[in-house]
Amino acid sequence: xxxxxxxxxxxxxxxxxxxxxxxxxxxxxxxxxxxxxxxxxxxxxxxxxxxxxxxxxxxxxxxxxxxxxxxxxxxxxxxxxxxxxxxxxxxxxxxxxxxxxxxxxxxxxxxxxxxxxxxxxxxxxxxxxxxxxxxxxxxxxxxxxxxxxxxxxxxxxxxxxxxxxxxxxxxxxxxxxxxxxxxxxxxxxxxxxxxxxxxxxxxxxxxxxxxxxxxxxxxxxxxxxxxxxxxxxxxxxxxxxxxxxxxxxxxxxxxxxxxxxxxxxxxxxxxxxxxxxxxxxxxxxxxxxxxxxxxxxxxxxxxxxxxxxxxxxxxxx
Amino acid sequence: xxxxxxxxxxxxxxxxxxxxxxxxxxxxxxxxxxxxxxxxxxxxxxxxxxxxxxxxxxxxxxxxxxxxxxxxxxxxxxxxxxxxxxxxxxxxxxxxxxxxxxxxxxxxxxxxxxxxxxxxxxxxxxxxxxxxxxxxxxxxxxxxxxxxxxxxxxxxxxxxxxxxxxxxxxxxxxxxxxxxxxxxxxxxxxxxxxxxxxxxxxxxxxxxxxxxxxxxxxxxxxxxxxxxxxxxxxxxxxxxxxxxxxxxxxxxxxxxxxxxxxxxxxxxxxxxxxxxxxxxxxxxxxxxxxxxxxxxxxxxxxxxxxxxxxxxxxxxxxxxxxxxxxxxxxxxxxxxxxxxxxxxxxxxxxxxxxxxxxxxxxxxxxxxxxxxxxxxxxxxxxxxxxxxxxxxxxxxxxxxxxxxxxxxxxxxxxxxxxxxxxxxxxxxxxxxxxxxxxxxxxxxxxxxxxxxxxxxxxxxxxxxxxxxxxxxxxxxxxxxxxxxxxxxxxxxxxxxxxxxxxxxxxxxxxxxxxxxxxxxxxxxxxxxxxxxxxxxxxxxxxxxxxxxxxxxxxxxxxxxxxxxxxxxxxxxxxxxxxxxxxxxxxxxxxxxxxxxxxxxxxxxxxxxxxxxxxxxxxxxxxxxxxxxxxxxxxxxxxxxxxxxxxxxxxxxx
Numbered sequence: 001x002x003x004x005x006x007x008x009x010x011x012x013x014x015x016x017x018x019x020x021x022x023x024x025x026x027x028x029x030x031x032x033x034x035x036x037x038x039x040x041x042x043x044x045x046x047x048x049x050x051x052x053x054x055x056x057x058x059x060x061x062x063x064x065x066x067x068x069x070x071x072x073x074x075x076x077x078x079x080x081x082x083x084x085x086x087x088x089x090x091x092x093x094x095x096x097x098x099x100x101x102x103x104x105x106x107x108x109x110x111x112x113x114x115x116x117x118x119x120x121x122x123x124x125x126x127x128x129x130x131x132x133x134x135x136x137x138x139x140x141x142x143x144x145x146x147x148x149x150x151x152x153x154x155x156x157x158x159x160x161x162x163x164x165x166x167x168x169x170x171x172x173x174x175x176x177x178x179x180x181x182x183x184x185x186x187x188x189x190x191x192x193x194x195x196x197x198x199x200x201x202x203x204x205x206x207x208x209x210x211x212x213x214x215x216x217x218x219x220x221x222x223x224x225x226x227x228x229x230x231x232x233x234x235x236x237x238x239x240x241x242x243x244x245x246x247x248x249x250x251x252x253x254x255x256x257x258x259x260x261x262x263x264x265x266x267x268x269x270x271x272x273x274x275x276x277x278x279x280x281x282x283x284x285x286x287x288x289x290x291x292x293x294x295x296x297x298x299x300x301x302x303x304x305x306x307x308x309x310x311x312x313x314x315x316x317x
Numbered sequence: 318x319x320x321x322x323x324x325x326x327x328x329x330x331x332x333x334x335x336x337x338x339x340x341x342x343x344x345x346x347x348x349x350x351x352x353x354x355x356x357x358x359x360x361x362x363x364x365x366x367x368x369x370x371x372x373x374x375x376x377x378x379x380x381x382x383x384x385x386x387x388x389x390x391x392x393x394x395x396x397x398x399x400x401x402x403x404x405x406x407x408x409x410x411x412x413x414x415x416x417x418x419x420x421x422x423x424x425x426x427x428x429x430x431x432x433x434x435x436x437x438x439x440x441x442x443x444x445x446x447x448x449x450x451x452x453x454x455x456x457x458x459x460x461x462x463x464x465x466x467x468x469x470x471x472x473x474x475x476x477x478x479x480x481x482x483x484x485x486x487x488x489x490x491x492x493x494x495x496x497x498x499x500x501x502x503x504x505x506x507x508x509x510x511x512x513x514x515x516x517x518x519x520x521x522x523x524x525x526x527x528x529x530x531x532x533x534x535x536x537x538x539x540x541x542x543x544x545x546x547x548x549x550x551x552x553x554x555x556x557x558x559x560x561x562x563x564x565x566x567x568x569x570x571x572x573x574x575x576x577x578x579x580x581x582x583x584x585x586x587x588x589x590x591x592x593x594x595x596x597x598x599x600x601x602x603x604x605x606x607x608x609x610x611x612x613x614x615x616x617x618x619x620x621x622x623x624x625x626x627x628x629x630x631x632x633x634x635x636x637x638x639x640x641x642x643x644x645x646x647x648x649x650x651x652x653x654x655x656x657x658x659x660x661x662x663x664x665x666x667x668x669x670x671x672x673x674x675x676x677x678x679x680x681x682x683x684x685x686x687x688x689x690x691x692x693x694x695x696x697x698x699x700x701x702x703x704x705x706x707x708x709x710x711x712x713x714x715x716x717x718x719x720x721x722x723x724x725x726x727x728x729x730x731x732x733x734x735x736x737x738x739x740x741x742x743x744x745x746x747x748x749x750x751x752x753x754x755x756x757x758x759x760x761x762x763x764x765x766x767x768x769x770x771x772x773x774x775x776x777x778x779x780x781x782x783x784x785x786x787x788x789x790x791x792x793x794x795x796x797x798x799x800x801x802x803x804x805x806x807x808x809x810x811x812x813x814x815x816x817x818x819x820x821x822x823x824x825x826x827x828x829x830x831x832x833x834x835x836x837x838x839x840x841x842x843x844x845x846x847x848x849x850x851x852x853x854x855x856x857x858x859x860x861x862x863x864x865x866x867x868x869x870x871x872x873x874x875x876x877x878x879x880x881x882x883x884x885x886x887x888x889x890x891x892x893x894x895x896x897x898x899x900x901x902x903x904x905x906x907x908x909x910x911x912x913x914x915x916x917x918x919x920x921x922x923x924x925x926x927x928x929x930x931x932x933x934x935x936x937x938x939x940x941x942x943x944x945x946x947x948x949x950x951x952x953x954x955x956x957x958x959x960x961x962x963x964x965x966x967x968x969x970x
Contacts, residue, residue: 230950312917
C-alpha cells in the first residue's frame with residue numbers, strides 16, 4: 001500500500017498543516033491533544049462542539065484555527081432572542097432597484113463560531129444544525145450553497161442551567177466530536193499569566209494555508225486506507241457499546257462511520273503510516289461520548305467515563 | 318473448415334499450455350527409446366503446431382482434419398506393431414492420441430484430460446522395467462504434472478516457482494500414504510495377478526543358437542545378466558561356469574539345440590561329490606526359459622523349473638521379470654557315466670561336405686595322438702602354441718567357417734574356439750557338445766556379491782570320455798588363459814584385454830559403476846523384490862503372524878486413515894496466518910520477552926510509553942512498536958515483517 005501521507009500534490013498543504021498546528025500550540029498552551037482533535041475534526045469534514053467553562057480558551061481556539069488556516073471567520077453569539085434569520089440571512093427590499101436582495105447571514109463563512117449555542121431557542125439552534133448537515137441554506141424558496149470547507153465550532157457552557165436549551169441527543173450527533181478544553185497545567189498557566197496577551201498574539205498570526213488546501217487535505221484523508229485488524233477493532237468497540245449493560249443506547253452505524261472517519265483524520269494529522277489503534281483511542285471519547293446514553297443503573301454515569309471504560313474493556317484484536 | 322473449427326483461439330491457454338506440454342514431454346521421455354521414430358516426430362510436431370496456433374490466435378484444425386489424422390495414426394500403430402494390444406503398441410497409441418488431443422484442446426477441461434494421460438504414461442513406464450532411477454523419475458514427472466495442474470488455476474500473482482513448491486509439497490503429503498500402500502497392500506503370487514510385461518522389445522542376452530559372431534556381439538554389453546550372492550566364499554574364477562543351454566546340433570555353420578523333455582529323473586544321471594556351493598541368484602529378465610546355475614545344480618528353489626537331459630534348468634514360462642532363486646550346486650560331479658548308442662551317434666553327427674579340411678586335420682591328429690586324451694591335449698596345445706589369437710572383433714568367415722577360422726583367419730572369440738574344438742572332437746569320434754552360458758563375473762566388494770554381465774557370456778565344450786562322462790573342456794582357456802583365470806574385468810585391467818580389443822575404463826569410473834550396481838542390487842532386493850515372502854517376513858517383524866489378505870487390507874485401511882489424519886493434523890498445526898496476523902504473533906512474542914504484558918485495551922503506543930518509562934530502553938522499544946504498527950496497520954508489508962521479526966529476535970529484555 002502506498003503511504004498517501006508522504007506523497008502527492010498535497011505535500012505542501014500537508015506541510016502547512018504541521019506549521020499551523022505548531023502555531024496553534026504556541027497560542028493555546030498545553031492543549032496538544034485538543035488542537036490535534038480540532039484539526040482532525042476539520043479534516044474529517046465534521047463539526048466541533050466544545051463544552052467547557054468560560055475563560056478556558058474556546059473562542060481563542062476557534063479564532064486561531066480560522067486565522068492560521070486562512071479561512072473566513074464569523075462569530076454568532078447565541079442568545080435567547082436570536083432568530084433563524086439572524087443566522088442565515090434575510091432578503092431586503094432595495095428601493096433603488098425595486099428588488100429584493102439577499103443579505104447573507106453570519107453562517108456564510110468557512111469557519112463559523114457558534115458561541116454558547118445552548119442559550120438560543122431550539123428554533124434558532126435547528127436553523128444552524130440544518131445548515132451544518134446540508135451545507136446549504138434555504139431562504140425564501142431559494143437554496144444557497146455554503147462555502148467549502150464549512151466548519152462549525154459550537155461552544156456550550158455546561159454549568160449554565162437557567163435559561164438554557166441544552167441540545168437534544170438527536171442533534172448532538174450532528175457534531176463529529178465534542179471536546180472539553182480543561183484547565184491548563186502549571187507551566188502553561190504560568191506562561192499565560194506572564195506572557196503576552198493571547199489577543200495580541202492572535203493578531204500577529206499569519207495564515208499558512210487557504211480554503212483550497214483544506215479541501216485537498218480533506219480529500220486526502222478519505223483516501224487513507226484502514227487495514228483489516230483496525231476495522232476489526234472499530235467493530236469490536238461498537239459491538240461493546242451495544243452489548244454493555246452500562247449503556248442504554250449504543251453507537252449507531254453513523255456513529256461507527258464517524259469513529260472511522262475521525263480516526264483516519266487523526267492518523268493523517270499525526271503522520272502515521274496507517275490508521276493505528278492509537279488513533280481510534282485518541283478520538284474515541286470525543287467522537288463517542290456525546291452519542292452514548294448511560295443506562296439508568298450504570299456504574300459510570302458520565303458519558304466520558306463510559307467511553308474510557310469501553311476502551312479499557314475491549315482488547316485490541 | 319467447419320463452423321466450430323473456424324473460431325479462433327483466444328490465447329487464454331498461453332500461460333498454462335507450455336506447462337501441460339512439459340508435463341506430457343517428461344511423461345513420454347521414458348517411453349521414447351521404445352517408440353517408433355514417426356510417433357515421436359508426430360508428437361513433437363503436434364505440440365509445436367498447437368503452441369503456434371495459440372500464439373497467433375489461429376483457429377484449431379477442423380473436425381475432419383483431426384479425424385483423418387487420428388485414423389491415420391491408428392493405422393500407423395497397427396502397421397508398426399501388427400497389433401494394438403500389449404504394452405508397446407498400447408503406449409505408442411496413447412502417446413500419439415495425446416498428441417492429437419492437443420489439436421482439439423480448447424479449454425481447461427481438455428488440459429485436465431491431457432494431464433491425466435501424462436500421469437497414466439508415467440505409471441505405464443513400470444510395465445516395461447523397474448530400475449533404481451524409476452522412482453525418482455516418476456516423482457519428478459508427477460511433480461511436473463501437478464505443477465502444470467496448479468498453473469492452470471494459479472492466481473496471476475503466483476510465480477511458477479511457488480506452483481512447483483506447492484506441487485512438491487502435495488507430493489510430500491502423499492508420500493507416507495504411498496509407502497503405507499506399498500508395505501501393506503496384499504501381495505499375491507498367483508500368475509493372473511502379474512503385470513502384463515512388455516514382450517515386444519528385444520533384450521540383450523544369449524540366444525538358443527550359436528553362429529560365429531553371436532556371443533562376441535555381447536562382449537561389449539555392460540548390461541547385467543544376473544547377480545549372485547554366495548552363502549560362503551565365492552568359488553575361484555575358473556570354477557565359475559554358469560550353464561544356460563547346451564547345443565548339440567551342427568549344420569556346418571551354426572549350433573543349435575532344441576530342448577529336451579523335462580524330467581526330474583535326469584538329475585539321477587549325475588553323481589554329485591564333494592562340498593556343495595549354496596547361493597542366491599537375481600536373474601534379470603531374459604524372455605527365455607532357461608535358468609542360470611553354476612555347474613552343476615543339485616536343487617533349486619523355483620517350483621516350475623526342471624532339469625533337462627543336458628543338465629540345463631528350464632522354466633515353464635519365460636523369464637519376463639526379474640526373478641530371485643536359490644540353488645545348491647556341486648562343482649565336483651560326473652554326468653552320464655554311460656552313453657547309449659543312439660546318443661553317441663547323435664553327439665558325433667557332422668553335416669556332410671562342410672569344413673572338409675578340419676575333418677582331415679582331425680583324422681590325422683587323432684592317428685598321431687593314439688588316445689582320446691592325448692588327442693584333446695594335442696588340439697589344445699595346437700591352439701596354445703600356434704598363432705591363434707583371442708579377439709572380440711573376429712573377421713567374417715565364409716561358407717566353411719570352421720575351416721576358415723582354423724586355417725586362415727586364426728582369430729576368434731570363445732564361440733569360434735568352442736565350435737572348432739567340438740567339430741574336431743566329433744570328427745575324431747569323440748562325442749562333443751557346446752555349452753552356452755556365462756563365465757566368471759566380477760565380485761562387487763561393496764555389495765559382497767558377484768556381478769555377471771552380458772559381456773561375460775561364454776561358450777565352451779563338453780566331451781564325453783569313457784569312465785568320466787561329460788567333461789568340460791574350455792578351448793578358450795588354452796588361447797587366452799587370463800580370460801578364464803582372472804575373468805573379463807580382471808583381464809581388462811591387466812592389459813590382456815587390450816589385445817582382444819577391450820578398452821579398460823578408468824579406475825574411478827569402474828568404482829563408480831560398481832557402486833551404482835551395488836545400489837541397484839540393494840534396491841532390487843529391498844524394494845523391487847518385495848513380494849509375498851518379503852511381506853510375510855516384514856509382517857512377522859511387525860507382529861502380524863501370517864496375515865491373510867483381509868487382515869492386510871484392513872491394516873492398510875487403518876494405516877491410511879491414521880496417516881491421513883496425522884498429515885491433516887500436522888498441516889493444521891503449521892497453518893500460517895497472513896502477514897498482519899504474523900506481525901501480531903511476533904509482537905506478542907516481544908511483549909512476553911519484555912516481561913510487561915500490555916493491559917487490556919492498551920494501545921501499542923501507550924504500551925511503548927509505559928514500557929519505556931519502566932525500563933528505559935527507549936529506542937529499541939519505540940522502534941519495535943512503531944515497526945509493528947507500520948506492518949500491521951500501515952503499508953510496511955513483507956519486508957517490514959522480516960525486519961520486525963529480526964528485531965524482536967535480537968531483543969533482550
